[in-house]
Amino acid sequence: MSLDLPDPHFPLSEVIFLSFSNIRRRFFRSIITALGVILGIAFMAALLTNSIVLGIIQSETGVESYQYWLVGISLVVCFGGITNSMLMAVNERIKEIGVYKCIGGLDNHIVKLFLAEAFLLGIMGGILGGILGIGMGLFMNINKFTGNEFTLMVIENYLSFLFLFFLCVIISVILTGLATYVPARRAAAFSPAEALKYEK
């Protein structure tokens, strides 16, 4: 039996409006989630900045191997922190997903809503985390330079830091997106009855 359905369109403006309202209403919770993202990114950015700066100082001796370890670990911590925050953020809202389904939301609509929220949080977390982390990474090394050598070093290598900043934003958006997509997809596939009685 076919119902001959019209295309379920869900305009982007509506998606953004709904997601934004959700973030605003859950402001405190959103801040905590965003903090998880910010800290993960900041940790990674700080260690990467540190290794960029050390790389500049030690250009003759080369980068020491423990620094590669640090970068690896920072990526893992960042990944863990963000995934954990976003998984929690979706799981505690499965009942809400049930409500969306009862009032006619398609699985796709619901996934879109959560992805839009993740995108907003990811951008914010990436920008703030990047600034915080790069700032800290530079600050850690300020006493290795004298006077305006430090400023000079930053200006000469601003491209590396800018690149690192954009890398932070991109990693943040991709990780928050993935860590939201997987559980949201799963939750959206529940029958509404299951979702509504889901206990966290």
Next chain:
Amino acid sequence: MSLEEYVVEISDVYKDFNLGKIIIPALQGISFKIKREEYVSIMGPSGSGKSTLFNVIGGLDTVTKGEIYIDQVDIADLDANELAWLRCRKIGYIFQTFNLLLAFTAQENIEIPMVFAGVNREERRKRSKELLKLVGLADRAKNKPGQLSGGQQQRVAIARALANDPAIVLADEPTANLDLETGLEIIHVLKELNEEKGTTIITATHDLKMISVSSRIIWIRDGKVDRVENRADIHVSAIT
């Protein structure tokens, strides 16, 4: 007129819950028909299968066996998107715990089903205002659920259920979280809708106050239809 007059037709529906080693038969061969513009209450003790029946009629859960026709469409045959479409256009839901979206105002809550239905913004504004007026909350449009009493939240939920002009409104214990008087108010709102707009209303309930407004009562026991009574037949026994 033969088939057309039935808006819900259920025949020989079974629903089992599989809990690993044990299988719990919640519905064991339920059949009944509900006509357009009826007000039907499904009653029965806790654990009798009322809520399960509510869920399968509403397309909120799948059945193990059997057929369910809503407005001539067998919902057992529908895929996930088609079911969502059905929930959006054909059925309005009212729950015991209201289930409003807390992030949104009363008016926005009523508009969201219309967003999913693809109604444009102007039309949504207009319709949600009318619906708020209908349930007597015209001055509460900008309030969020947290700023409304239980009875008011349930009125918003009723308005939301009506957003896309559904063929039936399903209410699962709509009065269970409300005090006696507020519960009566909600029952009256539902009855008014039924009488004035001709909306078919199906409630699963414990609340004996429902009996006086229902055109029929379907008693469920152990996952089966125990008996079906017209209001006139049980009027006296319910009061006493």
